[in-house]
Amino acid sequence: MKGRNMTRWRDPAKDPRQEPKSNLITAEGAERLRGILDHLSRVKRPALSTKVGEAAALGDRSENADYTYNKKELNRVIARIRYLTKRLDELQIVDRLPADTDRVFFGAFVTLEDENGEELRLRIVGHDETDTGKHWISVDAPLAKALLGKGLDDEATVAAPGGETTYLITEIDYRDPQA
Template sequence: MKGRNMTRWRDPAKDPRQEPKSHLITAEGAERLRGILDHLSRVKRPALSAKVGEAAALGDRSENADYTHNKKELNRVIARIRYLTKRLDELTVVDRLPADTGRVYFGAFVTLEDEEGEEMRIRIVGHDEIAPDKRWISVDSPLARALLGKPLDEEVTVAAPGGETSYVITEIEYRDPTQ
């Protein structure tokens, strides 16, 4: 039987998606998630509920595309609200600087130099804040794991799909979360 709902079987013990994710988030990331939750709860959900009510009042729901679409959208928003509420309850907000700002820890902006002399600036953030366009990587990623606890000018080797890559930490910077 083939179809779009068929997936490849994965051994749960070896599936990277089953690895426990850290429950850390920066203060600004938590604020952003709370803002999204507030917008969905106060603005989007009531607006969609009103649209569903208006479409339901038109009569036959089985052939009412407006009702069907808005009902699906409302269910999606409700599921997202439920997920964000649960996720915010289990997250730990890191709202202070580490004691040793000369080492790489959660929330750090790290400038790395590779073997060819190319520089790359990344930030180590929580799983919910990943932004590839800004080069914000998860604290659970292999590169972040290799960097955690390392001091300035330390060489770090990371296993990459194309082979091992070495980086030198050239700068470590933190933003004060209280500002």
């Protein structure tokens, strides 16, 4: 099998991309995805359909760059709408606090201290709402897996590319992210 889609072979048993992803999402994450789906369905798709129709009315489509671009963009939006619709049906919304708020579970804000004394504040969220700018990590990430179930002043060791790193949990919080 040759061609542009050919990539290097990976053993499926060891490929991290083949690991099942959790279907958990916070209530605010699900609301954000619904908002994106609503915008694409009600605003973006009709606008692109109109542009495609106007460009098609101009005549020869083979040399019509406006038609070609808008048609590709419309197909991309339709694919995204299909994906979001399917994904929202699969997701399990976690909208309540865990029974033991003194331990790290899904949705927790956790403050960590590394061996050098540097602090890192992160939140454990679903795969669909990770954000490196906000330090929101997926519940499937190695660091999150190492933290789950741990309590205050517990240590978590994570294998990193530069070697193992040990973190001390200094704070666990389950507050509203907008607060």
